[in-house]
Amino acid sequence: MSAASYAADYSALLKEADRFKSRDPKLFATKLETLRTDLAHFDAYEKDYFTYLDGYRIGFAGEPKIALQYYLRVIANTANIELKIKVLAAAINIQAIVRNYLAGYAQALTLLELLPQGNLNNRIEAYAILAIFYNQIDEFSLGLDASNKVLGLTDDARTLCFAQTTKLEANFNLGNIEQFDQVNAAIEICERANEYAPASMNIVTKAKLLKQKGQVEAALEYLLSREQAVKKSRYPVAISSYEAELAELYWLTGDAVKAYQHANLSIQQSSGAGLYKSRIQAYETLFRYAESVGDESSALDTLKKLTETEKAFLDEAKVKQLAIQQAKIDAIEKANQIKLLDKENSLLKTEAVLARTEIENNRLVIVTLFLLSSLVVIWLLVNRKMQRQLKQQAQTDELTGVPNRHHFSQLAASSLAYHKKTQQVLTLVVFDLDYFKHINDSYGHLIGDWALKAVIEAIQEVLREQDVIGRLGGEEFGILLPGCTLSKARSITEKCREAIEAIDTSQSGEQFKITASFGIADTQVCGYTFETLYANADLALYKSKKEGRNRVFVFDSSEQNMRELVEQAN
Numbered sequence: 084m085s086a087a088s089y090a091a092d093y094s095a096l097l098k099e100a101d102r103f104k105s106r107d108p109k110l111f112a113t114k115l116e117t118l119r120t121d122l123a124h125f126d127a128y129e130k131d132y133f134t135y136l137d138g139y140r141i142g143f144a145g146e147p148k149i150a151l152q153y154y155l156r157v158i159a160n161t162a163n164i165e166l167k168i169k170v171l172a173a174a175i176n177i178q179a180i181v182r183n184y185l186a187g188y189a190q191a192l193t194l195l196e197l198l199p200q201g202n203l204n205n206r207i208e209a210y211a212i213l214a215i216f217y218n219q220i221d222e223f224s225l226g227l228d229a230s231n232k233v234l235g236l237t238d239d240a241r242t243l244c245f246a247q248t249t250k251l252e253a254n255f256n257l258g259n260i261e262q263f264d265q266v267n268a269a270i271e272i273c274e275r276a277n278e279y280a281p282a283s284m285n286i287v288t289k290a291k292l293l294k295q296k297g298q299v300e301a302a303l304e305y306l307l308s309r310e311q312a313v314k315k316s317r318y319p320v321a322i323s324s325y326e327a328e329l330a331e332l333y334w335l336t337g338d339a340v341k342a343y344q345h346a347n348l349s350i351q352q353s354s355g356a357g358l359y360k361s362r363i364q365a366y367e368t369l370f371r372y373a374e375s376v377g378d379e380s381s382a383l384d385t386l387k388k389l390t391e392t393e394k395a396f397l398d399e400a401k402v403k404q405l406a407i408q409q410a411k412i413d414a415i416e417k418a419n420q421i422k423l424l425d426k427e428n429s430l431l432k433t434e435a436v437l438a439r440t441e442i443e444n445n446r447l448v449i450v451t452l453f454l455l456s457s458l459v460v461i462w463l464l465v466n467r468k469m470q471r472q473l474k475q476q477a478q479t480d481e482l483t484g485v486p487n488r489h490h491f492s493q494l495a496a497s498s499l500a501y502h503k504k505t506q507q508v509l510t511l512v513v514f515d516l517d518y519f520k521h522i523n524d525s526y527g528h529l530i531g532d533w534a535l536k537a538v539i540e541a542i543q544e545v546l547r548e549q550d551v552i553g554r555l556g557g558e559e560f561g562i563l564l565p566g567c568t569l570s571k572a573r574s575i576t577e578k579c580r581e582a583i584e585a586i587d588t589s590q591s592g593e594q595f596k597i598t599a600s601f602g603i604a605d606t607q608v609c610g611y612t613f614e615t616l617y618a619n620a621d622l623a624l625y626k627s628k629k630e631g632r633n634r635v636f637v638f639d640s641s642e643q644n645m646r647e648l649v650e651q652a653n
């Protein structure tokens with residue numbers, strides 16, 4: 084019948100099997116085999132729990148290293164912290180047995196880290212195992228500490244027995260024991276709990292204490308009185324140390340033969356690894372005995388074995404110390420690595436913040452630069468417009484909007500240069516309004532201004548696109564007629580004159596007549612200097628005025644009257 088057929092609660096069944104694991108190994112193994120048939124129905128936790136129990140069974144059957152493999156699998160796999168703590172403790176126990184102290188010590192540190200998350204049973208079990216482990220690696224202060232923790236957590240007789248035993252061992256090795264109360268209590272509690280192995284260890288300890296206090300006879304008497312109790316334990320460690328102690332006590336009390344016999348009994352019991360102390364004690368007794376009987380060859384042989392055992396013991400102690408040192412260094416390194424990681428993390432965080440800030444700053448800089456460049460562009464555009472406006476203002480006559488005298492002469496000069504280069508004719512027309520003073524005087528300056536603007540508008544209607552008109556001053560204007568034959572120029576000028584004459588002044592609110600007198604000079608007659616061209620056009624204008632105004636005259640150097648005019652003008 085499988086476990087599943089009478090109960091589905093595998094966790095409870097596994098716990099029940101667990102209770103028998105050291106109390107009744109046979110029953111435990113049976114229960115385990117029953118559970119094994121339902122392995123497929125287990126959840127992850129139950130599987131891990133089963134693996135642990137199965138490992139325990141294997142360890143108990145004398146295969147600690149295989150047991151350890153099972154435990155390590157559970158430790159790595161399980162998500163259940165209580166099971167993890169339980170198995171870690173069991174693994175530490177095994178590490179002590181297989182004398183892998185480095186791994187055991189490192190696991191002890193992990194166990195202590197996890198322990199606050201465990202339940203009460205976890206703590207009791209863990210501290211109990213730690214106490215054994217620490218004592219075994221000669222860390223008796225830690226062993227004492229762990230033992231006291233167990234004693235403060237439980238009133239279970241069996242557990243108290245083990246904790247009192249480890250406490251006694253730690254205190255004995257630390258030289259802390261003055262009275263016999265503690266050792267008597269430890270023996271009593273273990274015997275009451277039917278735990279003969281620890282009871283036996285405590286019995287031997289009591290004998291050692293008596294010996295230390297010089298009560299050798301009492302020690303011997305006591306040990307002999309407890310022989311049955313120790314033998315009943317069937318615990319080789321206890322028996323070998325009992326026999327070694329007994330041998331020494333016999334030696335000290337002068338019974339050399341019994342000393343020799345019990346020393347040999349001890350060595351027979353301590354053939355297993357790790358029982359160095361008892362063997363050393365026994366070999367010492369055997370050596371003394373061989374010396375005392377003059378058996379030099381036996382003495383030498385024993386001395387050799389004693390030295391070998393002492394060496395093995397010291398090597399073991401060295402291994403333990405090195406393991407502890409290494410584990411401590413590893414722990415410090417781990418802590419440092421964590422600190423370093425923390426530092427690196429905070430450094431990375433700072434870098435990330437800095438990077439973010441830098442990105443934001445860069446973004447800000449880009450935005451600012453963009454805004455600045457936009458402002459510069461806008462400023463340049465505005466400035467160019469302003470410059471254009473200023474330039475225009477500087478070049479333009481405010482009232483009429485045509486080029487002023489300076490600009491007009493510049494335009495004329497460049498135009499003349501071009502025409503000279505291309506050998507084209509350029510004609511300059513100058514005209515002056517007739518009796519303008521009279522208009523001003525009669526209708527006021529505003530009307531005079533109106534008239535000036537009206538004249539420009541009228542002329543611009545007549546002029547071609549390429550022709551340029553400018554104000555030379557007051558009521559005098561100039562017109563550049565590029566690439567124009569004289570007859571064409573005369574014709575355009577005549578049209579200009581007519582246009583002025585045709586201005587309807589009524590739009591100004593006044594009714595009056597506007598006329599202008601014109602003078603024309605061209606480059607074919609006057610050359611390509613503006614001054615000469617202007618002077619000659621001005622002479623022609625002068626002639627128009629003189630001839631009665633409102634007319635057009637062309638400068639002609641061959642003409643007599645022109646010469647006269649020049650003379651008059653000079």
Ligand SMILES: Nc1nc2c(ncn2[C@@H]2O[C@H](COP(=O)(O)OP(=O)(O)OP(=O)(O)O)[C@@H](O)[C@H]2O)c(=O)[nH]1
Nearest residue numbers: 515516517518519520521523528529531532557558
């Ligand atoms: N309203 C106005 N009058 C101006 C401006 N510039 C010059 N004048 C006037 O133009 C008149 C020119 O007078 P004059 O030099 O005696 O010439 P005129 O009266 O036209 O006579 P002729 O040129 O001989 O026909 C003066 O009264 C100036 O004050 C201006 O921009 N606006």
